[in-house]
Amino acid sequence: MENQTAANPPKPRRLAGCLPGILCGCLGSVLLLALLAVGVPLGVAAGLTRLAPAAEAQGHYRALKGDAAREGAKGVLRLELRGVIDDGAPSRWYRPADCAAAVLEDIEAAVGDDSLDALLLVLDSPGGAVGASDALYHALERFKAAKPGRKIVVQAGDLLASGAYYAAMQADWVRLAPTTVAGSIGVILPGLDASALAQRLGLADASVASGPMKDLGNPLKPADPARTAVLRGVVEAMHARFVAVVAKGRGLTEADVRALADGRVFSASDAVNLRLADDVGYEDTLGAELARLLGCAEEDLAFREPRRRGNAVQLFLGELPAALGRGLAEPLLRPAAPAPQYRFR
Secondary structure (H helix, E strand, O other), rough: HHHHHOOOOOOOOHHHHHHHHHHHHHHHHHHHHHHHHHHHHHHHHHOOOOOOOOOOOHHHHHEEEEOOOOOOOOEEEEEEEOEOOOOOOOOOOOOOOOOOOOOOOOHHHOOOOOOOEEEEEEEEEEEHHHHHHHHHHHHHHHHHHOOOOOOOEEEEEEEEEEEEHHHHHHOEEEEOOOOOOOOOOOOOOOOOOOOHHHHHHHOOOOOOOOOOOOOOOOOOOOOOOHHHHHHHHHHHHHHHHHHHHHHHHOOOOOOHOOOOOOOOEOOOOOOHHHOOOEEEHHHHHOOHHHHHHHOOOOOHHEEEEOOOOOOOHHHHHHHHHHHHHHHHHHHHHHOOOOOOOEOOO
């Protein structure tokens, strides 16, 4: 028995060897909890900033085409805006570089950059919120006003409708692709009358309001002519502004625009024939038009775009806590009532 014990000694316990792993696991858990404890409130308060921050100086641009060092070179900033025009929050965990809020930041950052002589905006959007569309329109206006001779050119994608068309009215040249659907000059205030369904289900509105018009758009209340008239007045005022913006941007009379401003959309060729756009073509031949507007040779154009800061992994990890906070806060931050929209549905 003694020989057998000597030949096969008992195996040592592994607890000591596992101790470092246990300690590392506990430490990692504590760090993760601390990250969530700090990051989630910050994300709820501030939300997630977009992954491609606005260019704040010339050094934050990436060259696309042309030589910026060439004598007489004209700097052209190329931006893309795709999708619905809104403020980017709180409907998304992050803002892509081509969403409206990101493009708005890029335009505002470009206002004071004297190296930029033009802006090429690629627009593919059904429109969106009235306020966000107007903010984009105003930012483009400030870009042109900040430096004499600046130009804006718009290249449309599949859609240049409603709020996107509204914003494009700052452009000196609007080009549609052969397959672009354009127009939809109008305003919509989404609404739903679910009062009859609620009554059948035994549901009743229990809202407490300071006045009879405070809960306009309440889907549990039957449509009422007086309440509807208030909403219609708001829609008509915004529609009048839309008509005025198009008339100014396209050099038309308001009467001419009103005849087309019933919300209808147009094919690319019809839009050009009605003077709602300038021509039909593709972006790869737009350089000649930009050169004509700027009074230079096409080879003098130096195209650039905003540069991303950091690699994708760094940006993602850096914004993860805020993204999580935004996602958790989203149900609490949704607006209580629908807002008017320049949007093609």
